[in-house]
Amino acid sequence: MAVERILEYMRERQPEIVEQIRALVEIESPTASKTGVDRVVDAVTAAASGIAEVRRYPQAEHGDHLRLEFDIPTRGDGQVLALGHLDTVWPLGTLERMPWRVKESRLWGPGVFDMKAGVVYMLFAARALRDLGLRSRRRFVAQLNSDEEIGSPSSTRLTKAEARRSAAVLVAEPSFGLEGSLKTSRKGGASFWIEARGVASHAGLDFESGASAIVELARQVRRVSAWTNLDRGVTVNPGVFRGGSASNVVAEKAAAHVDVRFQTKGQASDITRRFRELEPLDARCEIHITGGIGKMPMERTDDVIRLFRLAQSISAEMGVGLGEAAVGGGSDGNTTAAMGIPTIDGLGAVGEGAHALHESILIDRIADRAALMAGLVHRL
Ligand SMILES: [Zn+2]
Structure with missing residues (x-):
């Protein structure tokens, strides 16, 4: 019953929801522009005034982060955390070539899918629960970060602190596919530098006394690349390889930068250990490993x-099918999932083209997604 009422509420307010999404999309907020991101922070603060207690975490370098504790009917038995971000990957000036548009039953514009619509759904979820007087068991808190697109260097600490107090984390990042599937597992990632140091010598006059760092590194790269296991979702990609000084010199130095993705915490620690245990294959060379895990996986x-x-x-009550997907890229949901807090991701808009020119969301899936967020808070 409650879900039907919530859906009805969202349908009636759809023009307002669209207007709020437009307002956020029309403020450009690349992670690198503190001014831009802070303007979105201002806009969300204004939109939440009267329905939430707003706490702003000022940042020197990045945009400020926001915590909204919504004023909804609740027994106050713990909290549910909605997680999102206000920055986008689009540089200033993008709106000129990719303006806000409503066409072909979609909303278009930079950041509309990733993830300004998702942020608006949180606000309207709270409005629905308030206006309909639907009592939830837990408090409803939203944490909105301003540096997610660069790996959340300044917000991870806040996300963790908030997640620790939460019974569940609902990440309103874009959903998967045009059906709007949730993301129930995300790969984690690590990044390693392998530096090799050999012995330089003249390739013509004194070849035997040299030990090539390039040859050593090439052998190491072959070794680590063999750890790729597609069936288990482990990939090892040496994406950068540099070394040497001239073709007639046996190379003294070489370095490779390796990107690693994995699906489980076990794989993450296994692969980290294997990198740390690498030893030179030519005893005259040295190798040095730096780097490590960036994001832990979100496991199902x-x-x-x-x-x-x-x-x-809840979706079924609205007559909507809901699937799930495992995806490669990480989000702040990886952080909360790795802490053992139940987390589902991809609860935001249904659409396509995150980080791409055709970024857009489906208008006829706005109401049910906003309602799903409200329904989850109500039921959890
Ligand atoms: Zn995102």
Whole structure:
């Protein structure tokens, strides 16, 4: 019953929801522009005034981060955390060539899908629960970060602190595919530098006394590349390889930068250990490993499955099918999932083209997605 009322509420307010999305999309907010991101922070603060207690975490380098504690009817038994970000990957000036548009039953514009619509859904989810007087068990808090697109260097600490107090984390990042599937597992990632140091010598006059760092590094790269296991979702990509000084010199130095992706925490620690244990293949060379894990994977645990099933049943009450997907890229959801807090991701808009020129969302999926967020807070 409650879900039907929420859906009805969202349908009635759809023009307002679209207007709010437009307002946020029309403020350009690349992560690198503190001024731009702070303007979105201002706009969200204004939109949340009267429905949330707003706490702003000022940042020197990045945009400020926001915590909204919504004023909804609640027994106050713990909290549910909605997670999102206000920065985009689009540089200033993008609106000129990619302006806000409503056409072909979609909303278009930089950041509309990733993830300004998702932020607006949080605001309207809170409005619906308030206006309909629907009592939830837990408090409803939203954490909106301003540096997610560069790996959340300044916000991760806040995200962790908030997640620690939460029974569940609902990440309103873009959904997967045009059906709007949730993301129930995300790969984690690591990055390693392998530096090799050999012994330089003249390639013509004194070849035997040299030990090539390039040859050593090439052998190491072959070794680590063999750790790729596509069936298990592990990939090892040496994306950068540099070394040497001239063709007639046996190279003294070489370095490779290797990107690693994995699906489980076990794989993450296994691969880290293997990198750390690498030894030179030519005893005259030295190798030096730096780097490590950037994001832990979001694993599809029993808690995640339970949360997904709840979302699925709420969607079903609205007559909408809901699928799930495993994806490669990470989000702040990886951080909260790795802490063992039940997390589902991809609850935001249904559309396509995150970080791409055709970034857009489906208008006829606005109401049910905003309602899904409200329904989850109500039921959790
Ligand atoms: Zn995003």
